[in-house]
Amino acid sequence: METNKIYHGNCIEKLKEIEANNVDLIYFDPPFFTQRKHSLTNKDNSKTYEFDDKYNSIQEYLELIENVLQESKRVLKKTGSVFLHCDKTASHNIRVVMDKVFGRENFQSEIVWSYKRWSNAKKGLLNAHQVIFFYSKTLDFKFNTLYTDYSATTNLDQILQDRERDENGKSVYKKDKNGNVILGKEKKGVPLSDVWEIPYLNPKAKERTGYPTQKPVLLLNQILNIVTDVGDLVVDPFCGSGTTCVSAKYLKRQFIGIDISKDAVGLANSRLEEMIISESNLLNKGTSEYQEKTEKELAILQNINAFPVQRNSGIDGFLKEHFEGIPVPVKIQGEYETIEDAIEKLEKASYGKNYKMKILIQTRETGISQLFGFESDVIIMKSLELQTKELLKINNEDITRILQNGGLSARY
Amino acid sequence: METNKIYHGNCIEKLKEIEANNVDLIYFDPPFFTQRKHSLTNKDNSKTYEFDDKYNSIQEYLELIENVLQESKRVLKKTGSVFLHCDKTASHNIRVVMDKVFGRENFQSEIVWSYKRWSNAKKGLLNAHQVIFFYSKTLDFKFNTLYTDYSATTNLDQILQDRERDENGKSVYKKDKNGNVILGKEKKGVPLSDVWEIPYLNPKAKERTGYPTQKPVLLLNQILNIVTDVGDLVVDPFCGSGTTCVSAKYLKRQFIGIDISKDAVGLANSRLEEMIISESNLLNKGTSEYQEKTEKELAILQNINAFPVQRNSGIDGFLKEHFEGIPVPVKIQGEYETIEDAIEKLEKASYGKNYKMKILIQTRETGISQLFGFESDVIIMKSLELQTKELLKINNEDITRILQNGGLSARY
DNA sequence: ACCGTCCCTGAATCATTGG
DNA sequence: TCCAATGATTCAGGGACGG
Numbered sequence: 001m002e003t004n005k006i007y008h009g010n011c012i013e014k015l016k017e018i019e020a021n022n023v024d025l026i027y028f029d030p031p032f033f034t035q036r037k038h039s040l041t042n043k044d045n046s047k048t049y050e051f052d053d054k055y056n057s058i059q060e061y062l063e064l065i066e067n068v069l070q071e072s073k074r075v076l077k078k079t080g081s082v083f084l085h086c087d088k089t090a091s092h093n094i095r096v097v098m099d100k101v102f103g104r105e106n107f108q109s110e111i112v113w114s115y116k117r118w119s120n121a122k123k124g125l126l127n128a129h130q131v132i133f134f135y136s137k138t139l140d141f142k143f144n145t146l147y148t149d150y151s152a153t154t155n156l157d158q159i160l161q162d163r164e165r166d167e168n169g170k171s172v173y174k175k176d177k178n179g180n181v182i183l184g185k186e187k188k189g190v191p192l193s194d195v196w197e198i199p200y201l202n203p204k205a206k207e208r209t210g211y212p213t214q215k216p217v218l219l220l221n222q223i224l225n226i227v228t229d230v231g232d233l234v235v236d237p238f239c240g241s242g243t244t245c246v247s248a249k250y251l252k253r254q255f256i257g258i259d260i261s262k263d264a265v266g267l268a269n270s271r272l273e274e275m276i277i278s279e280s281n282l283l284n285k286g287t288s289e290y291q292e293k294t295e296k297e298l299a300i301l302q303n304i305n306a307f308p309v310q311r312n313s314g315i316d317g318f319l320k321e322h323f324e325g326i327p328v329p330v331k332i333q334g335e336y337e338t339i340e341d342a343i344e345k346l347e348k349a350s351y352g353k354n355y356k357m358k359i360l361i362q363t364r365e366t367g368i369s370q371l372f373g374f375e376s377d378v379i380i381m382k383s384l385e386l387q388t389k390e391l392l393k394i395n396n397e398d399i400t401r402i403l404q405n406g407g408l409s410a411r412y
Numbered sequence: 413m414e415t416n417k418i419y420h421g422n423c424i425e426k427l428k429e430i431e432a433n434n435v436d437l438i439y440f441d442p443p444f445f446t447q448r449k450h451s452l453t454n455k456d457n458s459k460t461y462e463f464d465d466k467y468n469s470i471q472e473y474l475e476l477i478e479n480v481l482q483e484s485k486r487v488l489k490k491t492g493s494v495f496l497h498c499d500k501t502a503s504h505n506i507r508v509v510m511d512k513v514f515g516r517e518n519f520q521s522e523i524v525w526s527y528k529r530w531s532n533a534k535k536g537l538l539n540a541h542q543v544i545f546f547y548s549k550t551l552d553f554k555f556n557t558l559y560t561d562y563s564a565t566t567n568l569d570q571i572l573q574d575r576e577r578d579e580n581g582k583s584v585y586k587k588d589k590n591g592n593v594i595l596g597k598e599k600k601g602v603p604l605s606d607v608w609e610i611p612y613l614n615p616k617a618k619e620r621t622g623y624p625t626q627k628p629v630l631l632l633n634q635i636l637n638i639v640t641d642v643g644d645l646v647v648d649p650f651c652g653s654g655t656t657c658v659s660a661k662y663l664k665r666q667f668i669g670i671d672i673s674k675d676a677v678g679l680a681n682s683r684l685e686e687m688i689i690s691e692s693n694l695l696n697k698g699t700s701e702y703q704e705k706t707e708k709e710l711a712i713l714q715n716i717n718a719f720p721v722q723r724n725s726g727i728d729g730f731l732k733e734h735f736e737g738i739p740v741p742v743k744i745q746g747e748y749e750t751i752e753d754a755i756e757k758l759e760k761a762s763y764g765k766n767y768k769m770k771i772l773i774q775t776r777e778t779g780i781s782q783l784f785g786f787e788s789d790v791i792i793m794k795s796l797e798l799q800t801k802e803l804l805k806i807n808n809e810d811i812t813r814i815l816q817n818g819g820l821s822a823r824y
Numbered sequence: 825a826c827c828g829t830c831c832c833t834g835a836a837t838c839a840t841t842g843g
Numbered sequence: 844t845c846c847a848a849t850g851a852t853t854c855a856g857g858g859a860c861g862g
Binding site: 088089091092093095096099107108109110111112114116117119122123124125126127128129131134143145190191192193194195226295296298299300302303304305307308309310311312315318319320321322323325326327328352353354355357359361379381383384385387388389391392 | 504505511519522524531535538543546557561564565567592603638710711712716769773793795797803804
């Protein structure tokens with residue numbers, strides 16, 4: 001069977017045309033057992049794609065899956081793997097079938113694809129992950145370990161040191177005769193775990209085709225990278241909008257795509273011609289880029305019971321509670337900001353919004369006199385640290401005086 | 413059956429002693445089904461026999477689980493829930509049993525508990541999550557939605573604005589006749605999702621008991637918080653080292669723990685007792701390890717530039733900066749503490765030390781007048797949250813008056 | 825009870841503005 | 844002209860509502 005093509009037809013029959021022991025990876029994204037119809041219109045409203053997830057019974061559904069799996073196993077190389085993507089409503093039933101076809105002992109991982117999502121009014125927990133089962137044909141499967149960065153809290157200094165066991169069998173850092181630590185060989189990072197946080201395909205993403213249940217190319221890239229090499233053959237029996245094939249082409253793997261919907265095949269082919277892969281801003285930059293607030297600022301916001309805001313230079317957060325039905329913006333005076341600058345920024349960011357209260361947290365001392373006459377209705381609160389600093393400056397006599405003058409509540 | 417106790421014995425029999433329709437939450441952490449490799453394998457072509465053998469034993473295992481689940485269902489209230497924690501090797505089989513006993517329609521969530529872990533040399537992905545199934549007895553189950561912060565990429569400024577549909581059905585921001593945006597109602601944050609990243613064992617809390625499969629108290633706290641209220645009854649039929657009971661006690665829920673191992677029951681009881689001892693003992697001996705400082709308290713301490721102190725009931729931290737060469741103890745008023753109690757505790761903890769300054773952070777409103785004449789040199793500072801609360805209470809006219817009376821710095 | 829439709833939400837992009 | 848800031852847009856999946 002010719003590779004690097006997308007075939008239209010029933011996947012079991014098409015799979016039968018593939019020679020045995022020839023495929024390195026089969027990626028399955030079967031229609032979910034959600035019992036409903038999915039439909040979506042593409043960007044310029046020129047086409048509506050839809051398909052049914054309706055089956056007479058779960059048994060019928062599982063039988064279909066089992067048949068496809070059996071045929072898939074036949075075409076897989078000894079070193080090959082299957083990745084099966086499914087949703088939570090039937091994942092356990094599907095895994096029972098996987099066990100039956102591939103064997104319990106060839107189960108490798110339950111991969112969790114987690115993502116952030118818009119919320120809704122559902123009673124219960126917000127559903128924010130999907131599961132991918134990873135089975136191999138034999139225990140001699142191909143696997144490329146990918147490495148991720150060490151977590152921020154890891155003490156890299158220590159990791160880089162060689163270790164040995166002391167006389168009690170305890171693991172200790174190896175030292176040379178001068179008592180200095182020995183720096184060990186290069187570390188590659190932390191092996192990739194089975195929890196993958198990859199942004200869900202955003203509604204505005206250019207990569208979006210309008211086909212329902214479309215998966216991000218980045219997800220497929222990760223799968224292809226860990227179990228295939230350049231030139232290997234990837235098969236997707238339910239290829240839908242063709243994400244797997246796009247990924248395979250991008251990573252220079254051979255591919256065969258199959259789908260029963262003529263629309264899907266057409267769409268997949270056109271995507272291959274014009275490959276758009278969203279460079280996820282979020283993944284490139286990492287969350288840390290976005291979470292620019294210092295710990296100190298976050299602590300202040302938590303203290304004041306406010307949400308942090310990341311994308312606004314004039315506003316650092318909003319109180320969770322509103323004032324007279326209107327949100328209350330909060331700004332924290334920056335380290336190199338005068339109080340006047342801070343007020344100006346907050347006012348500017350509030351322009352056109354009818355805030356009834358704005359709060360500025362003062363973090364540094366200022367000659368307060370300058371402020372009188374300044375036209376603004378911003379309310380200024382001193383941070384606890386600033387209040388403490390002022391406290392520490394006064395001397396014993398002052399404290400005595402304060403206590404005599406009104407007791408305990410004198411200092412705020 | 414008496415609550416707030418840990419029973420030794422077979423869980424099915426003990427469950428039978430519990431009255432029907434009486435329990436709010438059952439948390440299951442059954443012994444995992446780990447496949448053992450039998451040495452029989454090599455002998456005379458016993459492959460199929462061996463497979464059968466395993467199959468039989470997992471059947472047996474699942475039957476046990478099913479029986480416990482049936483008995484559990486009986487004791488659950490109509491509004492009750494079950495959380496079943498299991499490892500990946502048998503989770504799908506167990507969920508099939510859950511479907512059978514509780515019904516597919518009562519499946520609520522597949523919770524992913526993810527954590528960072530030491531890497532190992534295993535071929536494949538690093539296993540870094542466990543799954544917890546959440547089923548309810550009926551659709552009328554009790555559920556408290558928890559809220560988390562917005563994502564870093566969310567434009568909160570915009571989210572707070574009201575929207576409407578224009579003539580083309582497009583969603584646009586609502587504006588008043590002056591062209592200003594209209595600010596919408598209060599937001600609580602994003603509903604908690606089904607992916608929970610909780611460190612394996614909170615390194616701060618010395619929970620480690622050495623008992624295998626011990627779960628972090630934070631994980632159990634989260635579960636108890638979403639499906640039970642204070643005073644509700646929680647049952648753990650495989651309670652092991654008793655984390656569920658510790659969490660229940662901490663969150664003021666009633667509990668019944670059961671375990672078949674006498675060692676486990678002893679360990680669980682001593683963990684519970686330790687909590688009791690540390691609560692009743694005003695000496696600083698072993699402040700409850702489980703009652704770690706809440707995030708709020710830590711934020712306040714960071715705010716005031718202080719080190720947290722864990723093992724002293726009268727002192728929560730010390731300022732990093734000293735006052736006249738002497739450390740400055742800080743206490744934060746507890747949620748259920750009057751300001752007088754707080755002062756007394758702080759004074760008591762300071763007894764015999766020559767602190768020249770002591771700081772108490774007031775977190776709740778008090779009739780301050782009671783305090784005058786109180787003999788103490790503790791300095792009281794209001795937390796930012798309290799200051800904000802007071803701000804939100806005043807009305808517009810007050811603000812105007814304040815602004816006229818002295819401008820910006822009027823409110824501290 | 826069942827169906828279709830509308831409304832609400834918030835993550836994360838694209839698009840535009842402003843310096 | 845470029846980059847950063849911020850305004851605008853999208854749409855799945857729930858509940859609610861109406862027929």
